[in-house]
Structure formats: C-alpha cells, structure tokens
Amino acid sequence: MEQITHAVLSVLIPLCEWLGIAVVGISALSAFARYLRVLVTHRRDDVKFRLAAGLALSLEFKMAAEILKTVLIRQLSELLMLGVVILLRALLSALIHLEMRPPHNQTKPEVHE
Secondary structure, rough: HHHHHHHHHHHHHHHHHHHHHHHHHHHHHHHHHHHHHHHHHHHOHHHHHHHHHHHHHHHHHHHHHHHHHHHHHHOHHHHHHOOOOOEEHHHHHHHHHHHHHHOOOOOOOOOOO
C-alpha cells in the first residue's frame, strides 16, 4: 500500500506544481494582452483583478502539492519546513485575495469580455 501511495503521489505532486506554474504563465500573458487591448481601445477592464484571480488559483494548486507532500514526510525537520512553505503560500494567497476586493466606491469589478 505504501508503494502505491508513493507512486501515485510521485505523479500527483509534480502535476499540481506544474499546473500552478501553467496558471501563472497563462494568467500573466492573458493579463498583458488585456492590458494592451485597454491601451488601444480605451475600454474599461479590470486587468489587475483577473491577474490576481489567476495568481490566487495558481497558489491553490501549489498548496495542494504541499498538502500532498505531508503524506511523504518522515522527519520532524521536513514537517517544519513544509509548514513554513504552506504558511507563506497561505499568506500570499490571503494578500492576493485582499487585492482582489473591489474599491469602496465599487461593489463588483467591472469586466468586459
């Protein structure tokens, strides 16, 4: 059973990490394209909100990988290091979610497709 768990996790953990990286890349490229479109068309689009949403999603994938790593921990030092990484990613996620809040004079971000 332990070998099966290790085999499955050795695929799932890097997959979650790569998905997080892919989401960051796609979100950044998409946000840059939207930003360029805003510069040209002068239409309103909340580029910052969309980029922050992509970054938050990518952090969720990265945290999923860290949570899966807890199954493989053998030593207390590994657990402490993993705890610090999870704590930092959770803090980053919370900061991004704070950035995603609409300003006081706006109830919902204005997004145009």
